[in-house]
Amino acid sequence: MEYELKVLKINDNKIKQLNELSLYTVKDLILHYPYRYEEMLETPLHDETKVIIEGKLIDEPKVFFKGRLSRLTFHIDYHGETLTITLFNRHFLKKNMHVGMKLTIVGKYNEARKSITASEVKLKGLEEISGITPVYSLKEGLTQKNFQGYVNKALSFYKGHIGNSIPDYLCQKYHLVDRQEALFKVHQPQTRSDVISALRYLKYEEFFKFQMTMQYIKQNRTQNIGISKLIDKEQINKFIQKLPFQLTEDQQKVVDDILIDLSSQKLMYRFVQGDVGSGKTVVAAISLYANYLAGYQGAMMAPTEILALQHYQSLKKLFKKTKVNIALLTGHLSLKEKNEIYQQLEQGKIDIIVGTHALFQDKVQYNQLGLVITDEQHRFGVEQRKALKNKGNKVDFLVMTATPIPRTLAISLYGDMDVSTIKTMPNGRKKVITRFVKGISMKPILKDLKDYLASGGQCYVVCPLVSESEAIEGRNASDISKAMASYFKGQYEVGLVHGQMNDEEKNQVMDAFKENKIQVLVSTTVIEVGVDVSNANMMVIYNAERFGLSQLHQLRGRVGRSKEQGYCYLLSQANNSEQKERLEFLENHHDGFEVSEYDLKIRGPGDLLGQKQSGVPTFMIGDIFKDYHILEITRKDAYEALNQHQDDEKIQKMLVEIKNNLTKNNAYID
Numbered sequence: 001m002e003y004e005l006k007v008l009k010i011n012d013n014k015i016k017q018l019n020e021l022s023l024y025t026v027k028d029l030i031l032h033y034p035y036r037y038e039e040m041l042e043t044p045l046h047d048e049t050k051v052i053i054e055g056k057l058i059d060e061p062k063v064f065f066k067g068r069l070s071r072l073t074f075h076i077d078y079h080g081e082t083l084t085i086t087l088f089n090r091h092f093l094k095k096n097m098h099v100g101m102k103l104t105i106v107g108k109y110n111e112a113r114k115s116i117t118a119s120e121v122k123l124k125g126l127e128e129i130s131g132i133t134p135v136y137s138l139k140e141g142l143t144q145k146n147f148q149g150y151v152n153k154a155l156s157f158y159k160g161h162i163g164n165s166i167p168d169y170l171c172q173k174y175h176l177v178d179r180q181e182a183l184f185k186v187h188q189p190q191t192r193s194d195v196i197s198a199l200r201y202l203k204y205e206e207f208f209k210f211q212m213t214m215q216y217i218k219q220n221r222t223q224n225i226g227i228s229k230l231i232d233k234e235q236i237n238k239f240i241q242k243l244p245f246q247l248t249e250d251q252q253k254v255v256d257d258i259l260i261d262l263s264s265q266k267l268m269y270r271f272v273q274g275d276v277g278s279g280k281t282v283v284a285a286i287s288l289y290a291n292y293l294a295g296y297q298g299a300m301m302a303p304t305e306i307l308a309l310q311h312y313q314s315l316k317k318l319f320k321k322t323k324v325n326i327a328l329l330t331g332h333l334s335l336k337e338k339n340e341i342y343q344q345l346e347q348g349k350i351d352i353i354v355g356t357h358a359l360f361q362d363k364v365q366y367n368q369l370g371l372v373i374t375d376e377q378h379r380f381g382v383e384q385r386k387a388l389k390n391k392g393n394k395v396d397f398l399v400m401t402a403t404p405i406p407r408t409l410a411i412s413l414y415g416d417m418d419v420s421t422i423k424t425m426p427n428g429r430k431k432v433i434t435r436f437v438k439g440i441s442m443k444p445i446l447k448d449l450k451d452y453l454a455s456g457g458q459c460y461v462v463c464p465l466v467s468e469s470e471a472i473e474g475r476n477a478s479d480i481s482k483a484m485a486s487y488f489k490g491q492y493e494v495g496l497v498h499g500q501m502n503d504e505e506k507n508q509v510m511d512a513f514k515e516n517k518i519q520v521l522v523s524t525t526v527i528e529v530g531v532d533v534s535n536a537n538m539m540v541i542y543n544a545e546r547f548g549l550s551q552l553h554q555l556r557g558r559v560g561r562s563k564e565q566g567y568c569y570l571l572s573q574a575n576n577s578e579q580k581e582r583l584e585f586l587e588n589h590h591d592g593f594e595v596s597e598y599d600l601k602i603r604g605p606g607d608l609l610g611q612k613q614s615g616v617p618t619f620m621i622g623d624i625f626k627d628y629h630i631l632e633i634t635r636k637d638a639y640e641a642l643n644q645h646q647d648d649e650k651i652q653k654m655l656v657e658i659k660n661n662l663t664k665n666n667a668y669i670d
C-alpha cells in the first residue's frame with residue numbers, strides 16, 4: 001500500500017518542497033536515506049586544527065558587545081590545563097552556564113595562546129551528546145530538522161508493518177538485522193555501529209534484488225529456445241583470411257564465442273566490450289556473415305546517422321568480395337527509396353541492413369531476421385532494442401560497447417547477458433600521445449598543429465559548447481570554427497559539426513572531412529563514438545576538465561586508429577588539483593579499462609555507464625565500486641536462491657514483485 005504524504009499531517013507548502021525532491025509517499029520518505037552522518041567524537045589538541053573536546057567550566061563567562069555583535073569568553077579545565085574559549089554571537093548561552101558543569105567545545109585550537117575559537121559550545125559532556133546525526137540531501141526551504149521530523153513520523157506510521165524481504169537463511173548467514181530495524185537505524189542511529197549494521201542490510205537487499213532480477217531474466221531467456229544455426233566454418237574462415245589484417249587473439253576468441261552461440265539452441269544474448277579502436281566492427285561483420293551463410297538476415301543498429309553511415313561503409317568494404325547484399329536505412333532517404341528498402345527486406349532480398357532506430361518502425365518487416373547487433377549499446381533505449389528484437393521471433397542479439405569496465409564488474413552489472421571482452425589492441429597500434437596543456441588558448445600548440453597540417457594530416461577540435469552560453473563557461477564550437485577559419489583562410493578548410501545540426505548537414509560535413517576536403521573539423525562531442533577517419537590523427541580538446549575521463553578516452557580514440565601516431569591535446573584551466581590529476585592520469589594511461597576503473601573510483605558509475613540509458617538501475621545506497629564485494633556475493637546468492645530455495649516464501653514474494661516490475665516498466669528484453 002502506498003500512502004500519500006498528507007497522512008502524516010505535513011503542511012501543503014512543505015509537501016510541495018518534498019515533491020521537488022521526488023518524494024510523494026510515506027515510503028518515499030523512508031527510502032530517502034541520509035547521504036552522510038555527523039558524529040561528535042573527541043579529538044586530540046592539535047595546533048590550528050578543528051578540535052572537539054570536553055572540559056569543566058572554571059569561571060563565570062564574560063560577555064562583550066560591539067554593536068549588535070557579541071563575544072562570550074570563559075575558561076575551562078581540560079585535563080588539568082586551563083584553556084580560554086571564545087564564542088561569537090551566542091551570549092545567550094551564559095544564562096544556562098554555571099561553574100563546574102561539563103561542556104563540549106568544537107572549534108579551532110591555538111597552541112600558543114592555549115585558546116579555542118569555538119564554532120559550537122554544548123552545555124553537556126561528550127558522552128551525553130547523542131553520538132551521530134544523519135545528514136540528508138535537501139533542497140531550499142527544508143531544514144535537516146524539518147526532514148528528520150518527517151522521517152520520524154513516517155517511521156512511526158509504518159512501525160510494526162515493515163516486513164523482511166530477504167529470506168531468513170540469508171539474514172542468518174550474514175548476520176543481517178531485519179528490514180524494520182535497518183530502516184530505523186539508518187535514520188535514527190544511536191551509534192556508528194547502528195549505521196553500519198543498517199547499511200549492511202540495505203545494501204545487501206538492494207543488490208540482492210537487482211541480482212535476482214538479472215538472474216530471473218537470464219533464466220527465462222535460456223528457456224527461450226532459439227534457432228540452431230548451421231555454421232559454415234569453411235566459408236567463414238575464408239572470409240577471415242581475406243581480411244586486410246590478422247584478427248587479434250581477443251577478436252578471434254570473441255568470434256568463437258559468438259559462433260558457438262549462433263549454432264546453439266539457446267538464444268544469444270551477448271555483451272561485447274572492447275576499448276576504442278580494439279576492432280569491434282570486424283567482429284560484428286564476421287557474425288553477420290555467419291548469420292547470412294546460415295540463411296538469415298542481419299540488422300546492425302547504431303545510435304546516430306553518422307555512425308550508421310560509417311558502419312554501412314565499413315561493412316560494404318568488408319563484404320565487397322562476397323554476395324552479401326547490404327543496405328542502409330536512414331531517416332533522410334526519400335519515401336520512394338525507403339519503400340523500396342522495406343519491400344526488399346520483406347522479400348528477403350536484403351541480407352544485412354544498417355541503420356538507426358529507423359530499423360524498427362512498424363513499417364519495417366523482415367523476411368527471416370536472425371541476428372541483431374547494436375553498437376554503443378549504452379546509448380540505446382531499452383524500448384528501441386526491444387522493438388527491433390520483436391521483428392523476428394527467434395533473433396540472436398549482440399550488444400557492443402566501447403566503454404569497457406572491469407570484466408567481473410561487467411558480469412555483475414550485466415548479469416543477464418554473457419560477457420565477452422576484447423582487451424588486446426591490433427598489432428602496431430601506437431599509444432595516442434596525450435598532453436595536458438594549461439589554459440584555454442591554442443597558442444602553445446599552434447606550431448605543432450601547423451606542422452601537422454602541413455604534413456598532410458587532419459585535425460579534430462572538440463569544444464564543450466555549441467555556441468556561446470551565459471550560463472556555462474567554456475569554449476564554443478561556433479566561435480572557435482569561425483576564428484580558425486579566418487586564421488587558416490586560403491590555406492586549410494575548417495568545418496563545423498554539432499548536435500543541433502540536422503543529420504543531412506552533419507553527414508555532409510563528415511563526408512567532406514573523410515574525403516579530406518576539410519582539414520580541421522571543429523565539433524562538440526557528436527564525434528565521440530565510433531567515427532573513424534584514418535588520416536585524422538590529431539585532436540585538440542578545449543575545456544577538457546568539463547568531460548568525464550572515459551569520455552575523453554573515447555574522444556581521443558578517434559585518432560591513432562591505424563599505424564599512424566595519434567596526438568591529443570587536453571586544453572584546460574584545471575584550477576584544482578583533482579582536475580589536474582585526472583588529466584595527468586590520461587597523459588600516462590592508455591588502457592580504457594584502467595581509465596574506466598579510475599573514473600569509477602572518483603566519479604562513481606553514473607557518468608561511466610550512462611545508467612539511465614543502459615538499463616542498469618541507479619543504486620540508491622549501494623556503491624558498485626566500494627561495495628563491489630556485496631554485488632558479487634549477491635550474484636551468487638541470487639543464483640542459489642533461484643535454484644535451491646525457490647520454495648522459500650520470501651523468494652517467491654520477491655519474484656512476484658520482480659515480475660510485476662518488469663511488466664510495469666517493460667524494462668528488459670526477454
Ligand code: ADP
Pocket residue numbers: 245246247248251274275276277278279280281282402426427530532561562
Ligand atoms: P572500435 O572497436 O573502436 O569500433 P573499429 O572496429 O572501428 O574499432 O576498428 C578500428 C580500426 O582498426 C579500423 O580501422 C579497423 O579496420 C582496424 N582493425 C580492426 N581489427 C584489426 C586488426 N586485427 N589488425 C589491424 N587493424 C585492425
Ligand code: MG
Pocket residue numbers: 280281375402530
Ligand atoms: Mg566502433
